[in-house]
Each structure stands twice: as structure tokens, then as C-alpha cells.
Amino acid sequence: xxxxxxxxxxxRDAPSDAEVPSHKLMVRAGLIHKAAAGVYxxxxxxxxTLVKISTIVRDEMDRAGAQELLLPQLQPQEIWARSGRLQTxxxxxxxxxxxxxxxxxxxxxPTAEEAITDFVATNVRSxxxxxxxxxxxxxxxxxxxxxxxxxxxxxxxxxxxxxSFDADDAGLDASYRAMRAAYVRIFExxxxxFLAVQxxxxxxxxxxxxxxxxxASTGEDLIVYDDTTGYAANVEKAETRVEAPxxxxxxxxxxxxxxxxxxxxxxxxxxxPRLSAARMVKTILYRVVHRDREEDVAxxxxxxxxxxxxxxxxxxxxxxVELADEARVRRVTGCEPGYAGPLEVKDGKLRFVADTSVxxxxxxxxxxxxxxxHALDVNHGRDFPTPPFADLRRAREGDLxxxxxxxxxxxxxxxxxxxxxxxxKYSAAMDACFLDRDGKKKPFVMGCYGxxxxxxxxxxxxxxxxxxGIVWPRAIAPYxxxxxxxxxxxxxxxxxxxxxxxxxHASGVDTVLxxxxxxxxxxxFKDAELVGYPVRVTIGKHVAEGKVEVTVRRTGGxxxxxxxxxxxxVKALLDAMPSGRHVGRS
Ligand code: ATP
Ligand code: MG
Numbered sequence: 001x002x003x004x005x006x007x008x009x010x011x012r013d014a015p016s017d018a019e020v021p022s023h024k025l026m027v028r029a030g031l032i033h034k035a036a037a038g039v040y041x042x043x044x045x046x047x048x049t050l051v052k053i054s055t056i057v058r059d060e061m062d063r064a065g066a067q068e069l070l071l072p073q074l075q076p077q078e079i080w081a082r083s084g085r086l087q088t089x090x091x092x093x094x095x096x097x098x099x100x101x102x103x104x105x106x107x108x109x110p111t112a113e114e115a116i117t118d119f120v121a122t123n124v125r126s127x128x129x130x131x132x133x134x135x136x137x138x139x140x141x142x143x144x145x146x147x148x149x150x151x152x153x154x155x156x157x158x159x160x161x162x163x164s165f166d167a168d169d170a171g172l173d174a175s176y177r178a179m180r181a182a183y184v185r186i187f188e189x190x191x192x193x194f195l196a197v198q199x200x201x202x203x204x205x206x207x208x209x210x211x212x213x214x215x216a217s218t219g220e221d222l223i224v225y226d227d228t229t230g231y232a233a234n235v236e237k238a239e240t241r242v243e244a245p246x247x248x249x250x251x252x253x254x255x256x257x258x259x260x261x262x263x264x265x266x267x268x269x270x271x272x273p274r275l276s277a278a279r280m281v282k283t284i285l286y287r288v289v290h291r292d293r294e295e296d297v298a299x300x301x302x303x304x305x306x307x308x309x310x311x312x313x314x315x316x317x318x319x320x321v322e323l324a325d326e327a328r329v330r331r332v333t334g335c336e337p338g339y340a341g342p343l344e345v346k347d348g349k350l351r352f353v354a355d356t357s358v359x360x361x362x363x364x365x366x367x368x369x370x371x372x373x374h375a376l377d378v379n380h381g382r383d384f385p386t387p388p389f390a391d392l393r394r395a396r397e398g399d400l401x402x403x404x405x406x407x408x409x410x411x412x413x414x415x416x417x418x419x420x421x422x423x424x425k426y427s428a429a430m431d432a433c434f435l436d437r438d439g440k441k442k443p444f445v446m447g448c449y450g451x452x453x454x455x456x457x458x459x460x461x462x463x464x465x466x467x468x469g470i471v472w473p474r475a476i477a478p479y480x481x482x483x484x485x486x487x488x489x490x491x492x493x494x495x496x497x498x499x500x501x502x503x504x505h506a507s508g509v510d511t512v513l514x515x516x517x518x519x520x521x522x523x524x525f526k527d528a529e530l531v532g533y534p535v536r537v538t539i540g541k542h543v544a545e546g547k548v549e550v551t552v553r554r555t556g557g558x559x560x561x562x563x564x565x566x567x568x569x570v571k572a573l574l575d576a577m578p579s580g581r582h583v584g585r586s
Contacts, residue, residue: 001479003514007044010527020218022461023150025470029531031478038147038155042454045478045531049457050158052476054137056189057160057451064182066133066162071115073139074098077105079114083429096141096155108141113426113448116163120444121432127167130434130444131175135162137453151458152414158453165427165444167436172421172445176208179449180419183212186451187416188580191473192460195232195413195583197223199420208421208447213413215583216462221415224408226401230584235410236310238395239402242302244360245278252363252377260372263338265303268365268374277303281358281366281378283340285324285332288316296324296332300342300354300387302361308394315353315390333369341367342384343375352387354380359389411583414459415452422446461532464554470532471554474577479512481570482533486521486540493539496548496563500537503567509574529553534577535570 014024015034026032031046042050058068077097080086089095089110096108109115116134124132137160147155164175180196187194192214199209211234213223224240225232233239262268265277280303288297297316299307313321329337334346342352346369358364363377380386397410427433427443436442457476464471474480481504483497497513504511512533514524521540528536538549548566551558552573561569 001512003482003512004516006512008527008531010530018150020149020152020462021465022152022218022458025461025465025530026150026458029470032150036155038144038153040151040154040156046457048478049472049476050453053190053453053456054158054160056475057137057186057453060182060186060189061135061160061162063185064133064178066135066179066182068136069119069134070136070138071109071112071119073109073141074106075109075112075115077107079118079430080107083114083117083426085114094142094144096143109138110140110142111159111450112136112138112161113163113422113446114430117426117430117432117444117446120163120165121427121430124165124434124444127434127436131164131166131171133162133164133175133179135160135449149458151454152462154454157455160451160453162449164447164449166446167434167442168445169423172208172423172447176419176421176447179447180210183417183419183449183451184582184585187212187214188582189475190456190460190580191475191578192416192456192463192580193583194416194580195223195225195411196230197221197225197413198233198237199418208423210419211415212417212419212451213411214416214456214459214463215411216414216459217412218462219412219414221413223411223413224395224397224399225411225584226404226406226408227584228406229401229403230582231401231403232584233395235395236308238408239391240393240395240399240408241402242305242357242393242399244357245276248279248362248364250362251379251382254375254377254379254383256368256373256375258372259374262372262374268303272365272376275365275376279303279361279364281342281354281361281364283342283367285329285340286312286321287324287328288318289320289322290316290318295351296328296347297321297351297353298332298340298342299392300352300358300366301393302355302357303365305355305357305393307355307392311390311392312353315392335369336371339367339369339371339373341369341375342380342387343368343378345369345384352385353392354387354389355392356389357393358387414455414462416456416459417449417451419449420447422448465532468526469530472532472534473580474534474574475579477510477532477534479510479533480574481509481511481535481537482514482528482531483511483537483539484514484521484524484528486524486538487543489515489517493543496543497539500539500548500563500566504537504570507567507571509567509571535573537566537570 009030011028018024033041098106140159166172195213199211222235224238284299286297333340424443433441536551
């Protein structure tokens with residue numbers, strides 16, 4: 001392809017509504033054009049990238065035995081009513097709804113569990129036809145509350161969605177494993193660094209939900225991971241281990257000491273320099289709302305740790321938890337905030353739960369529900385009843401992994417894929433059944449597996465860019481190489497460019513030729529860096545000696561190569577570029 005014939009308009013400045021690098025760079029490189037909030041035209045260069053991503057996805061889906069089909073985007077609301085999800089989607093405002101001329105209610109598919117279940121229910125009758133995994137790659141529509149970050153969170157976006165149908169849980173496990181393995185290969189082939197993170201599987205339960213996260217400092221999710229075992233979890237649900245303080249000694253008699261004005265762990269560390277925060281227990285009061293009632297709960301947490309409110313809420317099975325306000329603290333403790341504790345408790349009904357980090361503590365400091373004093377050398381089980389223990393703390397970088405002796409690291413991530421064991425949630429609701437070996441009618445056991453094809457392009461840029469522009473991984477670059485005619489298209493240069501271009505094509509390198517006569521070499525170089533071709537071949541002043549420059553975009557490293565060897569050198573450089581990396585598993 002010749003750039004002189006391509007539609008590629010680059011811009012010097014990013015639009016004012018672009019906050020993240022991928023959005024800014026996609027607009028500046030002429031890859032996308034905004035039609036409405038969260039709705040974009042994918043320009044010809046970006047489309048090449050999206051096709052390459054889709055091809056990798058398709059290849060790996062097929063290899064895993066999944067079959068491609070195409071479900072309707074215009075879906076009757078009736079199937080959503082049958083699954084029981086219609087009202088939730090309408091209430092959340094996420095569903096784009098439309099009426100047909102007869103007043104029939106339709107929607108633009110935000111996802112396709114209902115459509116696929118409806119299809120399989122009428123086409124699969126017997127266990128003999130199972131298992132089946134079906135997939136499609138198609139535009140999805142979601143009226144996101146805050147469409148933003150360009151292709152990262154669109155209202156119209158491309159998703160590959162796959163669905164597995166099995167006769168039983170063991171079958172589902174196998175289908176899930178096959179899809180998960182395909183996902184790992186997909187992200188490796190796309191050239192991305194990623195993590196497979198345990199996700200909350202909500203009401204479905206079990207171990208059956210993982211999110212694939214592309215690491216990037218701009219990611220919305222905070223992940224902790226152990227790179228020796230591959231354990232990774234969203235910080236919201238991550239388990240960790242913390243070490244007990246050493247040298248706590250045998251239980252000593254408890255004593256109450258004056259601590260005027262000391263309300264925080266830092267204040268108390270200053271007053272008692274020989275006592276570390278890990279030897280203090282803070283008491284944090286929560287207002288806990290259940291479906292049918294409300295209660296006060298006191299959480300005992302080691303002084304150097306923090307409460308993870310998601311874990312607390314899950315542990316209590318509550319609808320919500322929130323920090324008690326001052327008035328509530330006064331009512332429950334009978335004392336001003338800052339001195340709450342498990343000793344001399346006024347409210348006999350107050351429920352206590354303690355983090356597991358409190359369990360091994362001996363001779364610790366805590367509040368007494370009296371102003372300006374704290375108790376020292378406190379021991380639970382002796383000075384107050386041993387509370388129930390649970391993991392309620394927020395995971396932090398440097399904590400011990402739950403799976404090994406390694407320290408946890410943290411990373412920010414962008415969710416690009418999600419694999420999920422659904423079980424019979426949809427099939428049971430929609431009465432989608434098959435006749436099993438024993439002659440009984442049973443609901444399909446389902447899994448669903450989504451990949452954000454357009455979000456992958458954005459995530460790849462978030463992970464791979466510099467101040468000059470995009471640095472595409474070789475497998476998903478719009479073109480892998482650009483040949484730049486830097487000093488005019490004189491016959492010698494044009495001939496050299498043509499020969500290299502042909503040789504690159506012959507060796508399978510996707511190449512574009514920058515032969516624009518109206519642009520300076522400087523502009524061509526800037527554009528090449530902005531658009532992010534992995535390798536650039538420059539036909540410059542050395543062409544007279546039969547040499548050209550070959551530059552690697554990521555490193556900026558340039559070498560002078562004989563014209564006749566240029567194509568082979570480009571190919572070798574591309575081949576040497578690393579594929580993606582599953583963090584913790586390589
Ligand atoms: P998120 O939590 O980011 O809103 P989700 O969990 O609702 O996403 P899924 O229903 O699991 O998304 O969809 C599968 C995949 O589709 C996601 O992993 C993500 O890569 C992609 N995706 C979801 N919503 C969008 C969107 N608004 N724009 C672009 N891609 C999206
Ligand atoms: Mg998801």
C-alpha cells in the first residue's frame with residue numbers, strides 16, 4: 001500500500017475530551033473518528049488492527065473446537081423477559097431499546113446469553129449433541145453511564161462472545177479450561193503483557209470466573225499478584241497473609257495508660273515508640289445494613305492494616321456497610337471517636353468481628369471506650385471474649401502470597417476478557433433443556449467467554465506507547481513496517497524503495513510505502529512514530545552507496561543495512577520481537 005493513496009490524516013493535537021493516552025493517540029494518528037459519545041468510526045488503519053485481533057481470536061477459538069455463528073443484534077425483548085434479566089437491564093439504563101412499526105419491543109444486544117440459549121434450546125435435543133461451544137464476533141451496544149477513554153468504554157464496541165453448553169459440571173469444567181487456555185494464547189499472540197485474575201463470580205459462586213487484564217498504569221483495576229505461582233486477584237477480593245510480630249512475650253498484666261489526645265495509630269506510635277503499629281488493635285465501627293434490619297458492627301483490625309469493605313460486606317452477608325458517623329460512634333461507645341475498643345463495652349449487643357491478623361497478637365494496645373486513655377498488654381480471650389476471626393483486610397503490595405512464600409506485587413490492569421462458569425442460570429430460567437442419557441430432561445450447563453476486541457486495541461496502546469506515539473506489538477500493528485522515501489522520489493530512491501517493498505511483501509511482512517511527495521522527511525518520520533509501525537526502513541542519503549537505514553520503533557535503534565539485505569533484516573527484527581507474556585507464568 002502506498003501512503004500517497006491512503007486515507008490517513010494525522011493531527012498534531014489531541015481532542016480536549018481525551019484523557020488517556022490510547023484515546024489521544026488514536027485520534028491523533030487518525031485511527032478513530034467520534035460520531036457521538038462512545039460511538040466511533042474505526043478508520044482504515046485501525047480496522048486493519050481490529051481484523052488482525054479478530055483473526056487471532058477466531059484462529060484460537062476454532063483451534064479450541066468452538067464454532068462461529070452470528071446472532072441477531074436486533075433482539076426481541078421477549079427473550080430477555082424469559083431469562084428474567086429484562087427489568088434489571090432496563091432499570092440500569094444500559095439497554096438501548098427500539099420499537100418496530102407494529103409497536104413490538106426490541107433492543108440492540110448488549111450481550112447474547114439469551115439469544116444463544118434460545119438458539120441452542122431449539123437445536124440441541126439430546127446429550128449426544130453435547131458439548132457445544134459457539135461464538136461470534138460482533139458489535140455490542142451498551143448505553144454506558146460514562147462512556148469514556150475512547151474505545152476503552154464505548155457505547156458501541158466489538159466483542160467476541162463464546163458460550164459453552166454441556167451436560168454436566170465436569171463437562172463445563174473441560175469447556176471452561178479449553179476457553180481459558182485459548183484466551184492465554186490469544187493475549188500472548190497479540191503481544192500483550194497480561195494477568196488472569198480471579199474475579200467475583202457473584203451469585204453463581206464457585207471458582208468459575210476469571211478476568212484477563214492487560215497491565216497498564218492507566219488501568220481502572222488494581223491487582224495484586226504473586227509472580228511465582230501466577231496467583232492474581234483484584235485487590236477487592238485478594239487474600240493475603242501477614243506475618244505476626246515477633247517477640248510478643250508471655251501474657252503480662254493489662255494496664256490502662258493516659259494517652260491524652262491520641263486518637264490515631266500514628267499518635268500512639270509516637271507516644272509508645274517501642275510498640276509497633278502491628279502490636280496495636282484498632283476498633284472500627286460500621287453501620288451494617290441487611291435486607292430486613294440494620295446493626296452496628298465493630299471490626300478489630302491490626303494497627304498497620306486496613307479494612308476491605310467488600311470483604312466485610314461479603315463476610316457479614318450484608319446489603320451494604322458504611323463507616324459509622326460520629327453520632328453513632330458516641331451512641332455505641334459512649335465516648336468521643338478515637339477511643340473505641342473491645343474493653344468496657346457499653347452496648348452489650350454490639351457485634352465484634354476481628355481480622356485474622358489480630359488472632360496471634362499478645363500484649364497489644366487497644367481502646368477502652370473512655371477518652372484520653374488506652375489499655376496496654378491486652379490479650380484477647382482473657383481481657384475480652386475472643387471474637388470470631390475472618391480475613392477482612394485490604395491486600396497490599398509486599399504482603400505474603402496466599403499460595404507461596406513470595407511477596408505480592410501490585411499492578412494496574414484493563415479488563416480485556418472474562419471467562420465465566422454460568423451453570424444453569426440462563427438455561428433453567430429459559431427452560432432450555434436436553435434429554436440426558438438417563439432419559440431425563442435437564443437444563444444445559446453453560447459457560448460464557450467474552451473478549452473486548454476493540455478494547456484490546458486501546459489496551460495495547462495504553463501498554464505500548466511513548467511520548468512520540470504508539471508502539472504497536474508486531475502482531476496487531478496496522479502495518480508491520482513502513483518504507484519511507486526521505487529525500488524525494490528520484491529514480492534511484494524510488495527503485496530501491498520498490499524493491500524493498502516487494503521483497504518485504506514476498507517474505508510476508510505487511511508493509512506500507514510512504515511515497516508522499518508533498519511531505520517533508522521530518523513529517524514522515526513523525527507520522528511513522530505516531531502511527532507506531534514496529535519497523536521503519538528509510539531510503540535516505542546512503543541509497544547512493546546501496547544502503548538504507550532500518551529503525552526499530554520501540555528502541556529507536558537504527559542500523560545501516562545493504563539494500564539487498566534490508567527485507568531479510570526487517571523480517572529478522574520482527575521475528576525477534578517478543579510475543580506477549582502471562583505475568584507470573586513465564
Ligand atoms: P466492565 O466491567 O469494563 O464494564 P463488563 O464486565 O461489563 O466490563 P463483560 O460483560 O464481561 O464486560 O464483557 C466482556 C468484555 O467486553 C470485557 O471483558 C471487555 O473487554 C469488553 N467490554 C465490556 N464493556 C465494554 C465497553 N463499554 N467498551 C468496550 N469494551 C467493553
Ligand atoms: Mg466482565
